[in-house]
Amino acid sequence: MTTYKTEKYGTLNGITFLETYADSSIKGCAFEEPNNINTPIGILTPSHGAANLRNRQGLSLEFFKSGQIKSIDLENATEVITSQGNLSAERISFYENGRIQRLFPLNGRINGFWTENDEYKLAKPISFDLPVGSFSAKVISICFYESGTLKSLTMWPQETIEITGPDGLVKVRYGFSLYENGTLKSFEPALPEPIVTPVGIVIAYDSTAHGINCDQNSVTYSSGGILRSLITSNNGLMITTPDGKQFVQPLMKPGTLDPDVMVPEPMTIVFSTDKMEIIQDDIVVVDLNTATVRAILVHDPMKKSCGDCASCSSCG
Structure with a gap:
C-alpha cells in the first residue's frame, strides 16, 4: 500500500496498484481506502477495497498524460448534473477539459455469477425529452459532446423505443446518436x-449489431437529414451502366447458431453526392451520374430464414 502526490488532485492514499506512463507520471491506480477527488463536477470517491460479486476489479481511477482525470469507477452511485438533468452514475469518463464524456448509471461486471439480466434488473428507467422524441428507457451509457449536449444513448438490449427520423417514426433498439444541434445522426x-434512399426503398436492419456503444449505428444521416449510409440484409441492387448490368446482393454465409443454415450477411450501402459504395467482402463503387440503380427485395423480412426464432435475430 502506497501514496502518490498528484499536482491537480492532491495526495492519493491507500494505493494497492499503480500504473504509470513512460515518463513515470500516473496513468491509473486501485485503492484499499477511500479518497475524495475534487473534480469539475464535484467531489467523487473512487471504488476501493476488495471486489465483491458485482464490483469490477482493476483501476478505479485513470488519468490523461496531462494529469487530468480520465475516468473513475465510483464507490457508490453518485448523482451528477448534466444537460439531461441530475443523473446517477457508477462510472464516468471525462474529456481532458474535465467535462463529462460518458456516464454509466451502472458498472457491474458481467460474469458467470452476475449475469446481464441481474444487472438489467438493477437499472432504472430514465426519462428523456429530445428533439427526436420523448421516451423513458433503461440505459447502459450516455455520451455527451464537450459542450455538454447529448451525443449518443446506448440502451440495454431488452429495451425498445420510438423516435422520429427523416423517414418518420422508427422503432429503435440498442440506441441512437445525435448531432450537436439535436438532429438525428444515426440509429439502430x-x-x-x-428507408427512402436515392435508389428506392431499402430495408435497413443489421442482424450483427451488438450495442456496445451507439455512437455509430447502421442507419446514418447528414446534419441536414440526408441519408448517408445503411446496412441491409434484405435488398439487392441491380446496377445498369453503359457497359451492362450487375446485380449485388447480401452474401449467404453459415449462420452463427447453426453453420449448416445459410443466412444473408448484412451489407453496407454508403451514399454521397455522385456515387454509391456497396461494402461487403469487396467494395463496389457506382457512379450515380452514369448508372441507374434499382433496389430489389431478395429476402422478405416477414419470412424467417431458420426455425429457431426464439434465439435468432438474423431476420429481425
Whole structure:
C-alpha cells in the first residue's frame, strides 16, 4: 500500500496498484481506502477495497498524460448534473477539459455469477425529452459532446423505443446518436425498417449489431437529414451502366447458431453526392451520374430464414 502526490488532485492514499506512463507520471491506480477527488463536477470517491460479486476489479481511477482525470469507477452511485438533468452514475469518463464524456448509471461486471439480466434488473428507467422524441428507457451509457449536449444513448438490449427520423417514426433498439444541434445522426433499427434512399426503398436492419456503444449505428444521416449510409440484409441492387448490368446482393454465409443454415450477411450501402459504395467482402463503387440503380427485395423480412426464432435475430 502506497501514496502518490498528484499536482491537480492532491495526495492519493491507500494505493494497492499503480500504473504509470513512460515518463513515470500516473496513468491509473486501485485503492484499499477511500479518497475524495475534487473534480469539475464535484467531489467523487473512487471504488476501493476488495471486489465483491458485482464490483469490477482493476483501476478505479485513470488519468490523461496531462494529469487530468480520465475516468473513475465510483464507490457508490453518485448523482451528477448534466444537460439531461441530475443523473446517477457508477462510472464516468471525462474529456481532458474535465467535462463529462460518458456516464454509466451502472458498472457491474458481467460474469458467470452476475449475469446481464441481474444487472438489467438493477437499472432504472430514465426519462428523456429530445428533439427526436420523448421516451423513458433503461440505459447502459450516455455520451455527451464537450459542450455538454447529448451525443449518443446506448440502451440495454431488452429495451425498445420510438423516435422520429427523416423517414418518420422508427422503432429503435440498442440506441441512437445525435448531432450537436439535436438532429438525428444515426440509429439502430429494432425491426427491418423501410428507408427512402436515392435508389428506392431499402430495408435497413443489421442482424450483427451488438450495442456496445451507439455512437455509430447502421442507419446514418447528414446534419441536414440526408441519408448517408445503411446496412441491409434484405435488398439487392441491380446496377445498369453503359457497359451492362450487375446485380449485388447480401452474401449467404453459415449462420452463427447453426453453420449448416445459410443466412444473408448484412451489407453496407454508403451514399454521397455522385456515387454509391456497396461494402461487403469487396467494395463496389457506382457512379450515380452514369448508372441507374434499382433496389430489389431478395429476402422478405416477414419470412424467417431458420426455425429457431426464439434465439435468432438474423431476420429481425
